[in-house]
Structures are given as C-alpha cells and as structure tokens.
Amino acid sequence: MSDLIRSIDYQTEIAPGGHWSLRLRRGTVMRLTDITGDANLGLLMFNPDNLLERYNAPDTLKCQHTFKLTRGNCLYSDMGRVFASIIEDDLGWHESVCGNSHAELVNERWGARDFQNDRNAWHQNGHDAFLVEMAKYGMDLADLPANVNFFNKVVVDDHGRMSRVAGHSQAGNSVTLRFEMDTLVLLHACPHPLDTASSYPARPVKVELGTAEPVRDDDYCRNFCDENQRGFRNNALYYLGQFSEAV
C-alpha cells in the first residue's frame, strides 16, 4: 500500500450506468479502478455544509495551467479551496470539459431500449444519473456544473478540434483521490459522451474507500505548484474555525 494511504476499509462497484453518492470526511481516500478497461467515471463534488460551494472545472484547470488532470493536481471548489488531491494515477490524463452523456445521445448512438425488456441493461446516461443523485440533496439542473470524467483522454489539435483517445484506460488502471475537505461526492459509471463504441459501453468501476496518512510538509500535491500551496492555505483557514489547528 502507498505510504500516503493508512488503510482501505470498504469497497464497492458502480455498475455500468449506475450512480452513487456519499458524504466523505476530509482525510478519506477514494481509489477508483477501471475493471474491464475503457471505462468512464463521472465525478461531482459539493460542500455538504454549503451546497452552493461546488467543483469548479474552469478554476481547477486555470489555477494549474492544465487541460488534463493527473497526479499532483488538485480539484478546486469555486471558493478557492481544494476538495481533493489526485495522489496516485496510472493514466496521466483525465478530462473535465466534455460533460455527460444524455438520453438523446444514448438513444441515437446505441439504440432505444426500455426497462420492461432490458431490465438492468437498460441504457443509462450521465446527465440523468447526476440529476437523480443531486435531487436527493435538494439540488436540480441549475446546480449541475462541469464534472470530471476519470479514465478518459480527450486531445485537442491546433484548431481546437477534440477527439477522445479510445482504449486510453486498461483493465486494472486506477486513480486515487485524497479528500482535503468534507465533501459530498457524486459518481456515475455512464459512458463518456464522446465514446463511439459500437454497442453500449457497459463498464463497471471499483470504488475503494479508506483513510489517508496525514498530509506531510513534503506532500507532492500540495507542493505541485505555488497555486496548490495557496489552495491548501485556504483550506486551513476554512478549518481554523472548526478545529484548533494552526493556519
């Protein structure tokens, strides 16, 4: 086990097309593993004590001068704080601009199906998956920001044209987040919106939860860039009112 992780205490699987949410305490680690290869794992994050504070893709990308997300990167809220750090990553590239598959896209690309006949192989889509989970916390469409799509690489040419790199993620590849704030986490395992697989990409993702070792002075993510050091300082200020830790 990594020297950043004290223990892994729980594991589950997000079924293809499935969705899930949980409030995670700061200091929790979440390891995501692509079970069959070429998966997609959509992620959103909110501050459970103030749902108006949420994952902000533009701030995350511009604060770190990056289009891709990988080890060392922090995932920022719109309040200048770090929800989570990417402490381990087998892949080197995850994207955060393409959003979610939606019902119309799934029907057009992989055919209309219904629950009566297809049961749990019924097509699901990321947009509706997030709306279902968000509704459980009193949120709706107006609260849905850009999400992260783990396991997916989308490249851009000089003219801005985007293309998804099929097969970027192999079976067994994983990425691990360490939560730096108490965070409401929403996940879905619905297809990436640029996935052009010939049949519905039914790919499960393993989720493991555990406890992180305390963040050390030489922490890779915190010291990845000056911006992340300041993000961690903002987190420390946030928690100053709740704990007696020094800023």
Add this chain to the structure above:
Amino acid sequence: MDTAIFNEAIMAGDYFIHPVMAGQTVRIVDIEGNEAADTLFFSLDDPSERYSAMDTVREQGNVYLSTGSQLRSNLNRPMLDIVADTCGRHDTLGGACAGESNTVRYDLEKRCMHSCRDSWMLAIAEHPEFGLHKRDIGHNINFFMNVPITPDGGLSFQDGLSGPGKYVELTALMDVVLLISNCPQLNNPCSGFNPTPLGVLIWDA
C-alpha cells in the same frame, strides 16, 4: 449600426444584464481592444436552463468559439448562433476571475480586488427580476480571450487576438438573459493590464 434598437457601453469593471429575444442579434464590441467579456446566457423563461460550455464544445467537437458556433444549453438545446466574428477565437474553458480563485492564482491577499464573479453577484443581487441566484453562476464564455491548449494537455493564457473595434455577433434562438462582466482583471494579460469599455448593440430580426 444606425438601425440598432440598443447601443450602450459597459464601462471597465461594470456588469451588464439585459434580455435578448429570439430572432434579435446582439453585437459585443471590444472597443479599445484586448478586453475580455465574461459572458453568461440564461433562458428568460427558466434560468435553470442556461449556456453550457460542456454541451457546446461536445456538440461542435471543438473547444473554441467563432462564426458558425452554436451555443447550447445544459439541456443540449440551441440557444444562440455566432453569426459574425472579426476576432476569430473566443475561450469557453478558462472561466471567470473571482476573489476566491484570485487568492489561489496570484496571492492570498488578492481577494479584495475586483473580479468578474463578484460583478455577477452584484448583478443578480440588483436585478432580482431575472430570478438568478449564486447557483446559476457557472462556466462562462470569455469573448475576445485566447486560451490555447497545448498538445501535451497544457493550458496557456496568451495575449489576445483581439484589437480595437473587433466584435462578435450572436443571433438568439430562444429568449435569453445576457449577463456580461466587463473583466476588471489587473493580474493577467486578458485585459492588457488595463481594462477598457465594451459596447453592446442589439438589432431586431
């Protein structure tokens, strides 16, 4: 230009909020050049439906905006078409400056500087008639900003392609609320370190 039903300047650092009805065309002008227009669109009928950077870039297969781009909503519906553009490229990934993100980007004590998100917060507080709240304020367009993506996945903020008098025109496909922050950013080249006025003109169909 003489036939415009509306012609107003947005002074440096100010916000602008105004309806644009289906069929009308709005022109946003970079009057002195090198300015950034941090722009959001909402459905006039239901502000929870709004401009979505994700749906827009995914459906057009391109991260940049220019003539021919169609702005899409978070329900993946067409909102506006970009029908003219003398600048050539507009950013839809970099988002808006905010007091909070400025602490991360520049310095922990930069939070009191003026920012686009603060301008929007004032706009929605002073204009409750549009029914907008903080949760509606998200991922925006930066007209006249050049934020190229490098082949290895970097993101760079470069001096603009814009210049004095350059403009972008959009025709509304549904009734929308247009919300602009004329960016007051003094820390990066997006406003050439010297924010200047923008112009807004509207024509009927």
